[in-house]
Amino acid sequence: MTPSDHSSYSATEVTQANNGDDSTPATPITNRLATLPILFDSLQLDALPQHEQQLIAQIDACLPQTQCGLCDHPDGCLPYATAIVTQQEPVNKCVPGGQPVTDAIAQLMGQETLPVTPSKWPTDLTSGRPREVRAIIREADCIGCTKCIPACPVDAIVGTGKHMHTIFTDLCTGCELCLPPCPVDCIDLVEIEHTPTAEERVQEQAHLRQRYHTHLDRVTEQLADRTHAKPVISMVEAKLGNATNQSIDIGEDEAKHTIAAAKLRTKIKKLEKQLAVRDNPKKQTELAALQLELAELTASVE
Ligand code: SF4
Ligand code: SF4
Ligand code: SF4
Numbered sequence: 001m002t003p004s005d006h007s008s009y010s011a012t013e014v015t016q017a018n019n020g021d022d023s024t025p026a027t028p029i030t031n032r033l034a035t036l037p038i039l040f041d042s043l044q045l046d047a048l049p050q051h052e053q054q055l056i057a058q059i060d061a062c063l064p065q066t067q068c069g070l071c072d073h074p075d076g077c078l079p080y081a082t083a084i085v086t087q088q089e090p091v092n093k094c095v096p097g098g099q100p101v102t103d104a105i106a107q108l109m110g111q112e113t114l115p116v117t118p119s120k121w122p123t124d125l126t127s128g129r130p131r132e133v134r135a136i137i138r139e140a141d142c143i144g145c146t147k148c149i150p151a152c153p154v155d156a157i158v159g160t161g162k163h164m165h166t167i168f169t170d171l172c173t174g175c176e177l178c179l180p181p182c183p184v185d186c187i188d189l190v191e192i193e194h195t196p197t198a199e200e201r202v203q204e205q206a207h208l209r210q211r212y213h214t215h216l217d218r219v220t221e222q223l224a225d226r227t228h229a230k231p232v233i234s235m236v237e238a239k240l241g242n243a244t245n246q247s248i249d250i251g252e253d254e255a256k257h258t259i260a261a262a263k264l265r266t267k268i269k270k271l272e273k274q275l276a277v278r279d280n281p282k283k284q285t286e287l288a289a290l291q292l293e294l295a296e297l298t299a300s301v302e
Helices: 003-017 028-035 038-043 050-062 077-086 098-109 198-224 235-245 252-277 281-301
Strands: 133-137 187-191
Touching: 028 050, 038 077, 038 198, 050 077, 050 098, 050 198, 077 098, 252 281
Parallel strands: none
Antiparallel strands: 133 187
């Protein structure tokens, strides 16, 4: 890795940033702030001064658009970009972006840069970012519960109830958000080689941003349309369906235990993921309590 490898990516965005001030008209980069999904209404971007809107759009353009929430913003990259500008959040919280993105944001903000939040993934020496991963479903183990589908921010998972699901690897960002909801742990992460040019990365990020917004708009429509089929079926519905198909009997108690265990596993996985990025004694205690509860629940049905 050379310094120019990193700065070559950020230069495009930082150059755009230097156009922004109160006296200049908004460049096209702010246009997409005008047509955002309803989820972002609470950010109240319209009420911000033009130069702040410009800066938010330019920081968002630097961010990987993985929408993973590892920056403590579960709604994704744009809320983090907004918090940097309006709430002085640190510039170093985007884990997938690595040091290059932290440096680019610091430059946009006119601040000294900071060491990026460490990642559990090794750093790619070419990009200076954590090595990228993609999710793969072990299809033989998938029970077709559909729980992973709504978790994916870029609609990379396809499948219908009671049938095995699959992931379009080309669309997957490796955000890991589909892992916690899977009740049977059948989603694996694999490291990939991915070293796009600066221009390719900007294009990829624009594509991912658009897919995320499309996903949010679709979910909004589904929620508004009360006649729409329920997008997620419960674990027990899936298991009962499979049991019926395979003539396997399942009792009510077992179903209740299965649901309770699935909920506990989901909470445990979320905490483990958060703790892999940042230590937190309170969350460690919570994790230990949940692990104990799961062990006791599992023992009670054996
Ligand atoms: S990619 Fe970075 S900015 Fe976007 S949600 Fe993940 S950690 Fe936050
Ligand atoms: S398939 Fe899983 S890891 Fe890949 S983008 Fe969707 S939620 Fe993220
Ligand atoms: S959550 Fe897991 S078991 Fe359910 S459909 Fe997705 S991959 Fe299959």
